[in-house]
Amino acid sequence: MPESTLPLNPVPGPRGVPPLGNLLAFGKDPLKFLTRLRDEFGDAVTWSLGPRRSLFISHPRHIKELLAAREDTYEILEIGWAFKQITGKSVILSKGGDWRRKRSLVQPTVRPRQVRSYAAAMVDSAGAAADGWRDGGRIDVRTEMALITQRIVLRTLFGNDLGQQTRALGDAMDVAEKTVGDEVRGVGLFLPDWVRTPARRRLLAAVATIDAEVHRLIRERRGPARADEERDDLVTRLLAARDEQGRPLSPREVRNEAVTLWAAGHETTSTALTWALYLLSRAPEVRARLEAELQGVLAGRPPTVDDYENLTWTQQIVKEAMRLFPPVWLIPAVAREGATLGGTRIPVGTTVWCSTWTTHRDPRWFPGPDEFRPQRWGADAPDAVPDHAWYPFGGGPRTCLGARFAQVEAVLVLATIAQRFRVELPDDEVAPRVGLLLQPASPLHATLRARGEEAGSSRD
Structure with a gap:
């Protein structure tokens, strides 16, 4: 066993109810159930989700080992029928050689150099939304953040806004996200593909x-561009991509990758921004430091991608918001022949689960785990965070391809909004609702307070 390997010694978890196992407890409150596994049983716990033999791991070293080994000895878990309807066989669900081929074709479209070219669309989209806000006005924070990030992803993915179709497509994606989340938590996860429940019929209509x-x-x-048209969007890049044999992605494959990038780029970032604004509203000292940084770095002008590295406090706010409320809260993988963790053999077919929610809120790695402390991510922070104690984008070979895009987007959008408005929410605590992503369980209706010309309300 390598010296760096942490031994894994699984213990039995709570007894379930045959044939559902622990499905009822998990479905009722997944976050509470997984936290209980960590706190009452330890870092490696066996349990059952319906007929699935499962292992839940909580230690960052085991999580790092799992995510690094997935392509060799673990395969991605296809989470239900609903998820597959949205993504198809995109890079996120592909395996083996097919996965390697698709990743090599998709990855260049979201490399840092390409993200730079999309930054202006991020700032413009946030600024356009803020242009429609007024001092003393009221907004639904989640709705506004979703409209901003959807506009960004549609502009960068397709090269233009889609006019009236924008809201219809957003509503369709909301249906898709809710259906997947509900399926993961209930018996729908085990229904045969041919069963058409009302929820599945709604999903099919949304996907259509x-x-x-x-x-x-x-x-x-795929048609010829106009003489006055310069195309530099993600779909154009996907259509132009070629593998080592010179083969392009088929139209269906382009569709799958585009929709996957859309879902990931739209929903996850809007969720992170929603939680960031919620947390800022409850932390006036953090917000004051944010406003000071924006004034010092930007001096009243809109942010650009070149400002990203200097907006360190803004970055720390986003990172801390994603620690407390990680959009993707659960990551599963299925053991194949020869799978091990910590030197222990994992039976073939076992689903190994790790949860960003429980790891990100583990007091061993984060003192005051439930407190909003962006300073814990500063270069001078006294407590070092272990590798893979924070992993909102996964890790290893299957790290989210859009991680850089999402981080730059969240920072630039937050900077654009906070430069011009304070988003004030009631003091009521809001719990997360578990679906495919961790969304607020209740609407966040905020009052807007304009910060004035000296704070950068001009977009010139």
Whole structure:
């Protein structure tokens, strides 16, 4: 066993109810159930989710080992019928050689150099939303953040806004996210593919709405560009990509990758921004330091991608918001022949789960784990955070391809908004609602307070 390997010694978890196992307890409150596994049983706990033999791990070293080994000895878990309807066989669900081929084709479209070219769209989209806000006005924070990030992803993915279709597509993606989340938590996870519940029929209608527009845009991008048209969007790059044999992605494959990037880029970032604004509203000292940084770095002008590295406190706020409320809260992998963790053999077919929620809020790695402390991410922070104690984008070979895009987007959008408005929310505590992502369980209705010309309300 390598010296750096932490031995893994699984212990039995709570007894379930045959044939559901622990499904009822998990489905009722997944976050509470997984936290209980960590606190009452330890870092490696066996349990059952319906007929699935499961292992829950909580230690960052085991999590790092799992995520690093997934392509060799673990395969991605296909989480239910609903998820597959949205992403198809995109890079997120592909395996083996097919996964390696698709990743090599998709990855160049979201490299740092390409993200730089998308930064202006991020700032412009946030600024356009803020142009419609007024001092003393009221907004639904989640709705506004979703509209901003959707506009960003549509501009960067498809090269233009989609007009009236924007809201219809957003509503369709909301249906998709809710259906996947509900399926993960309930018996729908085990229903045969041919069963058509009302929720599944709604999902199919939503996917049809998405597909119709995406395929239209793909057909448009495959045609000749106008003389006055310069195309530099993600779909154009996906269509132009070629593998080592010179083969392109098929139109269906482009659709799958585009929708996956859309879902990941839209929902996860809007969720992170929603929680960041919620936390800032409850932390006036943190917000004051943010406003001081924005004034010092930007001096009243809109942010650019070149400001990203200097907006260190803004970055720490985003990172801490994603620690407390990680959009993707659960990561599963299925053991194949030869799978091990910590030197212990994992039976074939075992689903190994790790949860960003429980790891990010573990007091061993984060003193005051439930407190909003962006300073814990500063270069001079006294407590070092272990590797993979924070992993909102996963890790290893299957790290989220859009991680850089999402981080730059969240920082630039937050800077654009906070430069011009304070988003004030009631003091009521809001719990997360567990779906595919961790969303607020109740609406966040905020009052806007304009910060004035000296804070950078001009976009010139």
